[in-house]
Amino acid sequence: MVLGADASFLNPDKLLLLVVLAATCACIVASMIAARAGSVPKIRRIAGLEAVEEAVGRATEMGRPILFVPGIQDMDNPMTVAGITVLSRVAGTAAQYDATLDVPVSRSLVMQAARESVQAAALQAGQPDWYDPERIRYITDEQFGYAAYAAGAMARDKPAACFYMGCFFAESLILAENGNAIGAIQIAGTAETAQLPFFVASCDYTLIGEEFFAASAYLSGAPDQLGTLRGQDIAKAVIALALVAGVFMATIRVFSPEQASEPTVEATQ
Amino acid sequence: MQKDPSRIKVVVATDCGSTTTKAILIECVDGVYRQTHRAEAPTTVEAPFADVTLGVTNSVTELQELSGRRLVNDDGTILRRDSPEATEGCDLYISTSSAGGGLQMMVAGVVKEMTAESAKRAALGAGAIVMDTIASNDRRRPHEQVQRIRELRPDMVLISGGTDGGDTKKVTELAELIAPAKPRPRFGGEYSLPIIFAGNRDARPAIERTFAGGGFDLKIVDNLRPTLEREHLGPARETIHDVFLEHVMAHAPGYDQLISWADAPIMPTPGAVGDILQAIAKGRGINVVGVDIGGATTDVFSVFDGSFNRTVSANLGMSYSISNVCAEAGMESVLRWVHLDMDERELRNRVKNKMIRPTTIPQTHEALVFEQAVSREALRLAYVQHKAFATELKGVQQQRTVGDAFSQEEGGRSLVSGMKLDLLVASGGVLSHAPRMEQTASMLIDAFEPEGFTELAKDSIFMMPHLGVLATVHERAAMDVFERDCLVMLGTCIAPAGTPVAGKPVMRWSARWDGGSAEGTLMAQEMKLLRIGERALVEVVPERGFDVGAGPGVAVKREVRGGSVGLILDGRGRSLSVPDGAEGRRLVAAWAKALELHPD
Known part of the structure; x- marks a missing residue:
C-alpha cells in the first residue's frame, strides 16, 4: 500500500484561530475607520508618560544628563520597538530643553534605530544641532557587562532622570536600584511580568504591560493609532468573555449527571 | 525702630488704593483691640495733586472728625501720642499701597x-x-x-x-x-x-x-x-x-514722605492680605481660602497645611473684565445660575451695557440676579486657576512601594482641597455689598464648592490689608480685630461629597442650638437653611458613598459656628452640576427659595 499526502490550504483543526484572527482584524479596521470619521477614543492619563517633561525638566534644572536604556533585546522584540517610540518623545523634549541625553545600547541594530529616532525627534523639535550620535553608543551584547556599564555610568555622571523602556531580565533591579540611590527620577516600562515588581518598587513611574505598548498611540494622539487600540481592546474583551463562558460551561459539564458517571482519566489509568 | 507692643494702644492704618485711600482707627478698649472708626478719601497719587500723602491726610482727617480724637498735626502729618495718658494722636501709623497699579x-x-x-x-x-x-x-x-x-x-x-x-x-x-x-x-x-x-x-x-x-x-x-x-x-x-x-x-509721588511717616514698612496691599491670612491659618491651625473680586481682576489666596499661595486672575472681574468672564465661561454657564426668565440675548445685552458703563451697580432685581450669576462664574474660574497653580513642587523624586502599582499618581498635585478647607473669606464689591448676606454665602458655595464642614465669612470693608501690616508689629492686636471686627461671620456650610441620585437621601442630620433644635433627612439636590444663632451642636450621618470629612458613610458630630446667615446644608453633591433648561431653572429657583436669597 502506498501512502500519499494531499496538499491543503486549510487545517480544519485550526479553523477557530482563523475566525478569531479575522474577527480581531475586522474589529481593529472598524475602529480605525470610526476614529478617522471622528469617533476618537479617549485614553486615561498614563502617569509615566505624562511625567516625561517633569523628568527632563529636572535634568535641565540640575544640569545633569538623562539616561535612556532601551532594554537588552534586539529590534525583533516588540518591547524594544515600544521603547524606541518612547525614546523619540524623550529626545524631542530633551532637545527642546537643550538637555543632555545618553543612550547606551546592547545591540547594534538598536543603536542604529535609536540614532535615527533621536535625530528625527531633534529635527522635529527645531533643534537639529542638538543631535549628537556619539551619545547613542553600543556597549556590549553581554547582559551583565551591559548592566555593569550602565551602573557605572550612573555612579559617575549622576543622571537626574533615568528611563528604562524595553525588555529587561535580571539586570532590571541593578539598574533601578542604582538610579534610586543617586536620586534620579526614574520611569520604567516593560511587559516582562517578572521584572515589573522591581520597577514598581524602585522607580517613580512604571508603564505596565499594555500601557507600554499603548505609548505610541498615547504620545502621537493619531486617530488611526488610537482606533487600533480600541479595536484591540474590544477583541481582547470578547476573547476574555469567551474564556469565562468556556470555563463556566466546562465547569457545568463536569457536574452534569452524564459526565459525573464517566470515569476520569486518572481513574482509568 | 520697632515699637514696644505693650505701649501700642491707638493705631491708625491706611490703605492707598488706586482710587480711594481707606483709613481705620484701632483702639484698645477694655484690654481688647477693636476697630472703632473708618474713613476714606480719594487717592491723590495722580496729577494734579501727585502726592499720595494728601489723600492720606484727608482720610485721617475724616477719621479724626468721626472719632473726635485729634490725629493730624497742623502741617498735615500724623500726630503721635507723647504719653500713654494723652488723648490725642496715635501710637502707631502703618500703611499699605496698591496705588498706581x-x-x-x-x-x-x-x-x-x-x-x-x-x-x-x-x-x-x-x-x-x-x-x-x-x-x-x-x-x-x-x-x-x-x-x-x-x-x-x-x-x-x-x-x-x-x-x-x-x-x-x-x-x-x-x-x-x-x-x-x-x-x-x-x-x-x-x-x-x-x-x-x-x-x-x-x-x-x-x-x-x-x-x-x-x-x-x-x-x-x-x-x-x-x-x-x-x-x-x-x-x-x-x-x-x-x-x-x-x-x-x-x-x-509723595511716597518718600509716606515712608518717613510710617512706623512699619509699607507693603503692597495683596502681600499684606496674604500675611494676615497666613497668621490666621497658623494661629487657629486651619486651612483658609480668601478671595477678593474686583472690577478687572480677582485675587485668590490660600493657606493649606502651612503653604501659602496667591493667584491674580487678570481677566476675571465684574466690570472691565465682565465680557471676558462670559466669553471664558460661556453664556450657558452663566445662564444656569439665573432662575428668572432670561434668554441668552438679554444676557448679552446686559454684558455689553456693563462694558459700556463698567462702574454702574445693579438697579433692578433682574440686574442683581444677572450680576451675581456672572460673579459665580468669575469666582469659579479664578478658583480653577488657583487650584492649578497651588500645587506640590514638580520635578521631585517619588517614593513608591509595590502597592502603588496601579495607583501611580503624578507629581505636582494641587494643594487646594475642598474637603480640607476650613474657612472661606470673601471680599470685593459683588460679595461684600450684596443686599443680603445669604446671597454672599450662596455665591461662595456655588463657586468654590466647599466639601464637608466649611465656615463662611466676609471682610465687608476690606480691612485685611491693614491687619496684615499690623500683624508684623502687633500680632495680638491684628488677631483681635480680625476676629471681632474684620470678619462678618456668615455661617457654616455642610456639603457631603459624593454623587447624589435624584429622590435618594444624602444624609441625616440633627442640630441643637440656644433656643431650638431640629433634625431631618437631606435629600439629593436639596438645600436647607437653619437659623442657629451663634453656635450649634450638629450631628451628621451621611449615606453610603457620601463623605463629610471622616470618610464615606462615617458620622460626624461637632460644634459649628453660625452667623448672619446660619447653617447651610447642601445636598447637591460634588462636583456641582446644574441640569440644562427648565429643570435646571426649577432647581436654581428652589435653592434660591431654600436659602431665602430673594424673599421679596
Missing part, C-alpha cells in the same frame, strides 16, 4: 514648571502682579522673548534657575536675554531697574558680569529652589519688599 514684576526661570513657577510664586506672594514669565521652555523663540521683555515696563525683575550646584548655562542665557533687551522701568529713565537674582549660587559671577554697567541694580539673594525638593521663598520675598520700598515707592 501696585507692584508689577516680570519673572524668569529655567523650566517654566519648576524654577520659573517658584519665582512666580515668590512674586505673587509678595503682592506683585506678574506681567510675564520668561522660561527656556516657554515655546517662544529668543527674539520673541527679547521683544516681550522690551515691551514690558516692570518695577523689577526676579530671575531664578538652576538648583545650587546645578545648571548655570540656561540661567546665564536668561540673563543674557534680559540685559541687552534693557527693559525700561515704569518710573522713568533715571531709575535703575532692580534685578533680583535668586538662582544657582554657582551662576552668580556670570550673572554679575552680564548685568555689570548696564544700568541695572542687581541684588543677589539665596536660591529659591536650592534643591528641587525644597522651595525657599523667604529671602526673595523679603528682598522684593525691600526693593519695593527703596526703589518703587521712593519714585512714586
Whole structure:
C-alpha cells in the first residue's frame, strides 16, 4: 500500500484561530475607520508618560544628563520597538530643553534605530544641532557587562532622570536600584511580568504591560493609532468573555449527571 | 525702630488704593483691640495733586472728625501720642499701597514648571502682579522673548534657575536675554531697574558680569529652589519688599514722605492680605481660602497645611473684565445660575451695557440676579486657576512601594482641597455689598464648592490689608480685630461629597442650638437653611458613598459656628452640576427659595 499526502490550504483543526484572527482584524479596521470619521477614543492619563517633561525638566534644572536604556533585546522584540517610540518623545523634549541625553545600547541594530529616532525627534523639535550620535553608543551584547556599564555610568555622571523602556531580565533591579540611590527620577516600562515588581518598587513611574505598548498611540494622539487600540481592546474583551463562558460551561459539564458517571482519566489509568 | 507692643494702644492704618485711600482707627478698649472708626478719601497719587500723602491726610482727617480724637498735626502729618495718658494722636501709623497699579514684576526661570513657577510664586506672594514669565521652555523663540521683555515696563525683575550646584548655562542665557533687551522701568529713565537674582549660587559671577554697567541694580539673594525638593521663598520675598520700598515707592509721588511717616514698612496691599491670612491659618491651625473680586481682576489666596499661595486672575472681574468672564465661561454657564426668565440675548445685552458703563451697580432685581450669576462664574474660574497653580513642587523624586502599582499618581498635585478647607473669606464689591448676606454665602458655595464642614465669612470693608501690616508689629492686636471686627461671620456650610441620585437621601442630620433644635433627612439636590444663632451642636450621618470629612458613610458630630446667615446644608453633591433648561431653572429657583436669597 502506498501512502500519499494531499496538499491543503486549510487545517480544519485550526479553523477557530482563523475566525478569531479575522474577527480581531475586522474589529481593529472598524475602529480605525470610526476614529478617522471622528469617533476618537479617549485614553486615561498614563502617569509615566505624562511625567516625561517633569523628568527632563529636572535634568535641565540640575544640569545633569538623562539616561535612556532601551532594554537588552534586539529590534525583533516588540518591547524594544515600544521603547524606541518612547525614546523619540524623550529626545524631542530633551532637545527642546537643550538637555543632555545618553543612550547606551546592547545591540547594534538598536543603536542604529535609536540614532535615527533621536535625530528625527531633534529635527522635529527645531533643534537639529542638538543631535549628537556619539551619545547613542553600543556597549556590549553581554547582559551583565551591559548592566555593569550602565551602573557605572550612573555612579559617575549622576543622571537626574533615568528611563528604562524595553525588555529587561535580571539586570532590571541593578539598574533601578542604582538610579534610586543617586536620586534620579526614574520611569520604567516593560511587559516582562517578572521584572515589573522591581520597577514598581524602585522607580517613580512604571508603564505596565499594555500601557507600554499603548505609548505610541498615547504620545502621537493619531486617530488611526488610537482606533487600533480600541479595536484591540474590544477583541481582547470578547476573547476574555469567551474564556469565562468556556470555563463556566466546562465547569457545568463536569457536574452534569452524564459526565459525573464517566470515569476520569486518572481513574482509568 | 520697632515699637514696644505693650505701649501700642491707638493705631491708625491706611490703605492707598488706586482710587480711594481707606483709613481705620484701632483702639484698645477694655484690654481688647477693636476697630472703632473708618474713613476714606480719594487717592491723590495722580496729577494734579501727585502726592499720595494728601489723600492720606484727608482720610485721617475724616477719621479724626468721626472719632473726635485729634490725629493730624497742623502741617498735615500724623500726630503721635507723647504719653500713654494723652488723648490725642496715635501710637502707631502703618500703611499699605496698591496705588498706581501696585507692584508689577516680570519673572524668569529655567523650566517654566519648576524654577520659573517658584519665582512666580515668590512674586505673587509678595503682592506683585506678574506681567510675564520668561522660561527656556516657554515655546517662544529668543527674539520673541527679547521683544516681550522690551515691551514690558516692570518695577523689577526676579530671575531664578538652576538648583545650587546645578545648571548655570540656561540661567546665564536668561540673563543674557534680559540685559541687552534693557527693559525700561515704569518710573522713568533715571531709575535703575532692580534685578533680583535668586538662582544657582554657582551662576552668580556670570550673572554679575552680564548685568555689570548696564544700568541695572542687581541684588543677589539665596536660591529659591536650592534643591528641587525644597522651595525657599523667604529671602526673595523679603528682598522684593525691600526693593519695593527703596526703589518703587521712593519714585512714586509723595511716597518718600509716606515712608518717613510710617512706623512699619509699607507693603503692597495683596502681600499684606496674604500675611494676615497666613497668621490666621497658623494661629487657629486651619486651612483658609480668601478671595477678593474686583472690577478687572480677582485675587485668590490660600493657606493649606502651612503653604501659602496667591493667584491674580487678570481677566476675571465684574466690570472691565465682565465680557471676558462670559466669553471664558460661556453664556450657558452663566445662564444656569439665573432662575428668572432670561434668554441668552438679554444676557448679552446686559454684558455689553456693563462694558459700556463698567462702574454702574445693579438697579433692578433682574440686574442683581444677572450680576451675581456672572460673579459665580468669575469666582469659579479664578478658583480653577488657583487650584492649578497651588500645587506640590514638580520635578521631585517619588517614593513608591509595590502597592502603588496601579495607583501611580503624578507629581505636582494641587494643594487646594475642598474637603480640607476650613474657612472661606470673601471680599470685593459683588460679595461684600450684596443686599443680603445669604446671597454672599450662596455665591461662595456655588463657586468654590466647599466639601464637608466649611465656615463662611466676609471682610465687608476690606480691612485685611491693614491687619496684615499690623500683624508684623502687633500680632495680638491684628488677631483681635480680625476676629471681632474684620470678619462678618456668615455661617457654616455642610456639603457631603459624593454623587447624589435624584429622590435618594444624602444624609441625616440633627442640630441643637440656644433656643431650638431640629433634625431631618437631606435629600439629593436639596438645600436647607437653619437659623442657629451663634453656635450649634450638629450631628451628621451621611449615606453610603457620601463623605463629610471622616470618610464615606462615617458620622460626624461637632460644634459649628453660625452667623448672619446660619447653617447651610447642601445636598447637591460634588462636583456641582446644574441640569440644562427648565429643570435646571426649577432647581436654581428652589435653592434660591431654600436659602431665602430673594424673599421679596
